[in-house]
Amino acid sequence: MAVASLFALPGLAHAEDITVFAAASLTDAMGEVAKAYEKTHGDDHVLLSFASSSTLARQISAGGPAEVYISANEKWMDWLSDQDMIEAGTRSDLLGNSLVLIAPTDSKTGTVTLDKNSDLTALMGKDDRIAIGDPDHVPAGIYGKQALTQLGMWDRTEPRLARADNVRAALALVERGEAPLGIVYGTDAAISKGVKVVATFPTNSHPAITYPVAVMKGMKNPASQRLMDFLKSSTASAIFGDYGFTLPKA
Incomplete structure (x- = not known):
């Protein structure tokens, strides 16, 4: 911890x-x-x-x-x-705050659509993982799990998560290129020069971030x-x- x-x-x-x-x-x-x-x-x-x-x-x-x-x-x-x-x-x-999907700044991943037809695992290599604050206790991860569940993506995505101790640790994994995608707050993405926002989760996919x-x-x-x-x-x-x-x- x-x-x-x-x-x-x-x-x-x-x-x-x-x-x-x-x-x-x-x-x-x-x-x-x-x-x-x-x-x-x-x-x-x-x-x-x-x-x-x-x-x-x-x-x-x-x-x-x-x-x-x-x-x-x-x-x-x-x-x-x-x-x-x-x-x-x-x-x-x-x-x-808002919840966003990020990728490294130099990633070839463009704008991603987030809906019930989306599959984030298709955007990664077979050994890659999505960086996220641990959904068991980190608020950003809890919101992320709620959004992925609401969009029907949790079951496919859960085995491919890199669970971080907090949201800034998840951000750092993407900044360093150790994860091709990450789920963080919009404010975290805004202060980083090492990542870009490729999608914003619909506000109705998770409770209001307060x-x-x-x-x-x-x-x-x-x-x-x-x-x-x-x-x-x-x-x-x-x-x-x-x-x-x-x-x-x-």
Whole structure:
């Protein structure tokens, strides 16, 4: 299981530090949002830890120091809620995303049609695999499984999957040419120069991709609420939008 990386130096913690556990697909966008927040809240410092939503949720359940958690799907936020680990009244839907099929930039694969007549395995060599976050626990992989199932492709595709620890690991497999196809979020494809989007999964093939955010139970740091307010500000929304994230559907 991948271990989340905490971008902070030991010994520098102070009362206004805010520890945020966020889904791997938010790495670039959330890093920029954190910098923008710190510019307007000079006494606060955001400590960011990125990994699969499932990895982070399990770390929080085991006592991980997250004050704010941003998941890439509802499932893992619900899981923490069921354990009474979320501060009442702080949960909301922050962002939305899309699900895409990618190939290496230099691939000869062109635009792919995704419907019930599609067969992704026909686009690969007999020993090739499709990179995807592990559908057993990674949100992007869960959405991918739902889409492939809805389109009638799961049974053919499942034996040919390269299951990655998180969506960025799946992206990296395609970037390095180790997988000829991958299923990732639209925002992941947008930040990579090593892949191209060959198809976007129909929105009706999977549940809406939603990123819920919440403060963890018992976290009394007032800076956590200041950050939560900033995440919903026009400044943060513009940054998230630049990376391809959308506002969640009402």
